[in-house]
Ligand code: PEP
């Protein structure tokens with residue numbers, strides 16, 4: 001349930017409502033928002049009696065929350081969440097492109113790729129230091145040395161870095177180095193990791209579990225918000241289906257659905273969805289057109305020699321093409337009808 005206060009409600013009446021919520025053994029959670037003052041009611045086992053709050057001083061309205069997730073829902077917060085990482089805002093009309101290798105392999109490899117992706121238009125650098133690999137015999141990542149290389153990439157290029165955390169034991173370390181902490185598909189329902197992410201000092205990129213419904217995914221995000229960290233970005237990266245023509249099936253309809261249900265930003269990772277290079281650019285174009293706030297793309301200057309996910313890694317020139325198309329589509333989507341017609345006429349031959 002959400003209690004909406006009068007615009008001019010005094011601090012005293014807000015505190016009165018919080019006390020009334022807590023007196024019922026429930027948790028009161030003031031919801032940030034530009035336009036209105038609202039207080040969320042959490043931890044209720046069943047329906048809460050609206051009448052108990054409607055008569056309180058300063059209360060304008062009581063809105064029942066119909067979704068199982070609360071803090072992540074649009075019912076709780078109608079305005080889009082925008083997440084600031086340095087000069088980048090994720091969740092705005094500005095498309096955010098994160099790119100880099102699947103895994104950090106060496107300083108030279110990371111810096112080479114970072115220069116390429118920055119030049120092409122990426123605003124953030126990605127790269128795994130702790131890698132969740134299907135086989136225990138595959139390259140597992142450089143660990144802390146990989147994190148140090150990421151710090152060097154940030155220092156040399158100015159790009160903020162995103163990297164995956166795999167377990168509680170290395171959480172503090174990853175949190176120290178990363179500008180954004182990634183929780184991968186295999187850990188989407190690792191509840192102790194989600195709880196730790198709930199009091200992390202950095203934004204969290206939460207990938208969708210490869211067999212998770214959107215409700216399960218949003219409930220996983222709810223764990224992080226419930227812990228006090230509201231800087232969560234969702235990432236659709238394809239789900240497991242019966243097909244063999246791609247590694248996973250990119251669920252494009254997740255974007256409009258999630259944007260309707262939640263105020264959190266959502267990005268798409270076309271690389272892990274496709275699993276093969278030839279599908280990455282078309283999927284990235286579709287991702288932008290369907291309304292994703294950003295993209296996360298794997299790029300390698302020598303994909304044949306990559307220690308992981310070489311087959312889906314774009315060559316730098318291909319990534320340049322992806323950025324040009326993605327930014328053009330994004331611009332097209334955020335211009336008014338008249339300029340869309342003009343732009344479409346100009347770009348129809350090249351997009
Ligand atoms: C990754 O982005 O490096 C990764 C392992 O992705 P996912 O968790 O989506 O498989």
Ligand code: MN
Pocket residue numbers: 102103272298308309
């Ligand atoms: Mn990968």
